[in-house]
Amino acid sequence: xxxRANQNSDADEAVLIIQPNRNLTWNQSKWLFLFFAFSIxxxxxxxxxxxxxxxxxxxxxxxxxxxIAIYCQSCCAHSQQVIxxxxxxxxxxxxxNAQAEKCxxxxxxxxxxxxxxxxxxxxxxxxxxxxxxIEIGKNLVEEEREMLANNLRSAIEGA
Amino acid sequence: xxxxxxxxxEAHHHEAPKGWRRWLFSTNHKDIGxxxxxxxxxxxxxxxxxAMLIRLELFQPGIQLLDPDLYNNLVTNHALIMIFxxxxxxxxxxxxxxxxxxxxxxxxxxxxxxxxSFWILxxxxxxxxxxxxxxxxxxxxxxxxxGWTIYPPLSLQVGMSMDFLIFAIHLLGISSVLxxxxxxxxxxxxxxxxxxxxxxxxxxxxxxxxxxxxxxxIPVLAGGVTMLLFDRHFGTSFFDAAGGGDPVLFQxxxxxxxHPEVYILLLPxxxxxxxxxxxxxxxxxxxxKSMVGAMLAVATIGMVVWAHHQYTVGMxxxxxxxxxxxxxxxxxxxxLMVFNFIATxxxxxxTFETPMLFAVGIVLMFTFGGLSGVxxxxxxxxxxxxxxxxxxxxxxxxLMPGAVFGLFAGVFYWLPKWTGHMYDEKLGKLFFWTxxxxxxxxxxxxxxxxxxxxxRRIVDYNMMFTEFNVVSSIGAMIFGLSHLLLLxxxxxxxxxxxxxxxxAWEGAKGLEWELDSPPAFHTWTVAPQIK
Numbered sequence: 001x002x003x004r005a006n007q008n009s010d011a012d013e014a015v016l017i018i019q020p021n022r023n024l025t026w027n028q029s030k031w032l033f034l035f036f037a038f039s040i041x042x043x044x045x046x047x048x049x050x051x052x053x054x055x056x057x058x059x060x061x062x063x064x065x066x067x068i069a070i071y072c073q074s075c076c077a078h079s080q081q082v083i084x085x086x087x088x089x090x091x092x093x094x095x096x097n098a099q100a101e102k103c104x105x106x107x108x109x110x111x112x113x114x115x116x117x118x119x120x121x122x123x124x125x126x127x128x129x130x131x132x133x134i135e136i137g138k139n140l141v142e143e144e145r146e147m148l149a150n151n152l153r154s155a156i157e158g159a
Numbered sequence: 160x161x162x163x164x165x166x167x168x169e170a171h172h173h174e175a176p177k178g179w180r181r182w183l184f185s186t187n188h189k190d191i192g193x194x195x196x197x198x199x200x201x202x203x204x205x206x207x208x209x210a211m212l213i214r215l216e217l218f219q220p221g222i223q224l225l226d227p228d229l230y231n232n233l234v235t236n237h238a239l240i241m242i243f244x245x246x247x248x249x250x251x252x253x254x255x256x257x258x259x260x261x262x263x264x265x266x267x268x269x270x271x272x273x274x275x276s277f278w279i280l281x282x283x284x285x286x287x288x289x290x291x292x293x294x295x296x297x298x299x300x301x302x303x304x305x306g307w308t309i310y311p312p313l314s315l316q317v318g319m320s321m322d323f324l325i326f327a328i329h330l331l332g333i334s335s336v337l338x339x340x341x342x343x344x345x346x347x348x349x350x351x352x353x354x355x356x357x358x359x360x361x362x363x364x365x366x367x368x369x370x371x372x373x374x375x376x377i378p379v380l381a382g383g384v385t386m387l388l389f390d391r392h393f394g395t396s397f398f399d400a401a402g403g404g405d406p407v408l409f410q411x412x413x414x415x416x417x418h419p420e421v422y423i424l425l426l427p428x429x430x431x432x433x434x435x436x437x438x439x440x441x442x443x444x445x446x447x448k449s450m451v452g453a454m455l456a457v458a459t460i461g462m463v464v465w466a467h468h469q470y471t472v473g474m475x476x477x478x479x480x481x482x483x484x485x486x487x488x489x490x491x492x493x494x495l496m497v498f499n500f501i502a503t504x505x506x507x508x509x510t511f512e513t514p515m516l517f518a519v520g521i522v523l524m525f526t527f528g529g530l531s532g533v534x535x536x537x538x539x540x541x542x543x544x545x546x547x548x549x550x551x552x553x554x555x556x557x558l559m560p561g562a563v564f565g566l567f568a569g570v571f572y573w574l575p576k577w578t579g580h581m582y583d584e585k586l587g588k589l590f591f592w593t594x595x596x597x598x599x600x601x602x603x604x605x606x607x608x609x610x611x612x613x614x615r616r617i618v619d620y621n622m623m624f625t626e627f628n629v630v631s632s633i634g635a636m637i638f639g640l641s642h643l644l645l646l647x648x649x650x651x652x653x654x655x656x657x658x659x660x661x662x663a664w665e666g667a668k669g670l671e672w673e674l675d676s677p678p679a680f681h682t683w684t685v686a687p688q689i690k
């Protein structure tokens with residue numbers, strides 16, 4: 001996970017960007033899938049030409065499963081949350097839920113960090129007010145989530 | 160603005176994993192790796208017991224313990240259990256344990272899929288064992304006397320146990336494909352920042368190639384056995400010559416899977432060697448890039464030479480020549496790997512702890528198996544050796560050192576990391592010597608038996624083969640029983656022993672050695688930076 005902080009001095013706005021560590025871009029993921037689909041398809045087609053047509057459903061199914069796996073992992077790897085803190089408001093945008101940009105007034109804002117008492121599961125960091133909370137930093141590890149919570153608190157107090 | 164800290168239970172409830180739930184529902188790569196390794200150990204003993212029964216029967220000419228069908232049923236199950244239940248899950252266990260730790264990832268990319276791919280295995284093993292025992296029940300039909308290749312038309316005539324075997328193969332295939340997808344996605348997308356593909360540990364490279372091979376060949380096996388099932392029950396004639404089908408088509412389908420399967424079994428162990436040899440020679444691996452290239456060449460050529468297993472079936476001269484040349488070509492990249500290992504050892508400050516003993520043993524014995532492989536690749540020679548005990552000796556010299564000894568080397572190399580304790584080195588060395596001596600006494604004489612004309616997969620043999628068979632059977636007992644020592648060493652190490660340091664071996668390099676021994680339940684929660 002990567003946590004980046006930008007201070008936009010012109011707009012007097014602090015920006016926090018949360019995104020996971022990843023090696024492949026969307027485009028590379030697509031090429032990876034196409035490479036698999038082509039290779040598996042080639043094998044299936046070859047044996048189909050020999051009369052073993054029953055191999056085709058299995059190759060097809062495998063292409064679908066490979067596609068789903070690459071897509072799900074890429075979605076997770078490309079998830080990004082952007083938190084903007086200005087003088088009066090905190091805005092949170094999640095690229096996996098683009099329509100739901102949440103805006104909270106700083107005066108009412110609560111930052112809640114739920115800890116697992118047994119330490120088996122990671123904590124959950126919730127931000128919101130008036131009964132409406134959203135989870136942020138879900139993919140962060142514990143130390144980073146702790147850091148995010150502290151950064152948010154200081155940014156909100158300082159902005 | 161205010162900040163609050165609530166307890167976890169106030170907002171969201173998770174039940175902590177404990178007891179059997181920890182294992183059944185685990186998504187932790189280390190737990191799943193442990194499950195794979197334990198499963199493989201159980202199957203190793205099951206497959207080993209069947210091998211010892213086979214050798215007991217062959218101790219003397221004549222029929223002593225097993226009737227011909229039961230003998231061949233044991234041969235079939237021994238191969239399937241060892242390949243699908245022993246070696247592949249053991250390699251997957253090493254992959255699960257080590258890959259995330261080696262690339263600096265917190266876990267596998269798809270942890271729930273990881274859980275599923277393991278838990279399919281016990282179901283598949285149950286089906287496999289049922290396929291062995293069902294013929295003993297009333298109405299169970301004939302035994303699977305086909306060998307692991309399950310060639311039609313014989314496999315079309317076997318009783319219902321063949322159906323259990325077909326479903327077992329399907330389940331094993333599903334498990335392998337899911338595990339492979341997970342490994343590929345993990346390796347390609349979850350490496351620590353700065354770890355480019357060409358900085359990836361060699362064990363990870365070998366698994367990347369292995370997983371890709373599995374994804375390519377498993378659908379062909381699945382399709383092939385499904386066609387067999389259709390021929391048996393749904394009136395099709397894919398492989399029935401009487402209905403216009405072609406039994407040889409099944410051989411092509413089977414060996415399109417079966418030959419890359421050899422590399423699927425070998426490559427992870429080659430990856431282990433690429434860590435063990437530099438660690439105990441105290442030198443970096445010689446020719447990292449050429450190793451990667453050689454591995455890719457082996458995988459690519461290995462995909463297109465499957466029919467060298469079928470020279471005697473009656474293919475055209477052109478096809479036979481192509482498959483012969485292709486097969487011999489594979490010895491070039493394989494030879495390159497072996498030379499790289501020798502060059503790594505060359506002038507190294509070597510010590511011979513158990514993993515290194517296995518590594519040196521592999522280089523020697525696997526090369527020997529490779530050489531008899533070149534003999535078998537030559538068509539006129541293969542016409543003589545085909546289906547003889549020479550072939551049995553050859554593939555055991557390839558698969559035991561090449562795959563199983565590599566896994567043993569990996570287990571001894573990483574056991575201190577997994578358990579936090581050093582194993583008993585004296586016992587480790589004793590295990591190595593009894594194992595290797597037992598192995599050679601078992602399989603070396605089988606070369607002579609094959610060259611003298613003793614066929615394989617036949618319960619009885621001519622009196623002239625008695626002496627070498629007696630030696631081979633005595634060796635098999637030593638070899639088989641030596642694995643009890645492995646079990647003892649592993650249990651002893653888990654229970655206690657000298658505390659292992661983070662870097663258990665002086666020359667060991669890699670991210671996994673930066674972690675505590677044993678590592679925490681969750682590791683690399685913060686990705687390391689690779690320079």
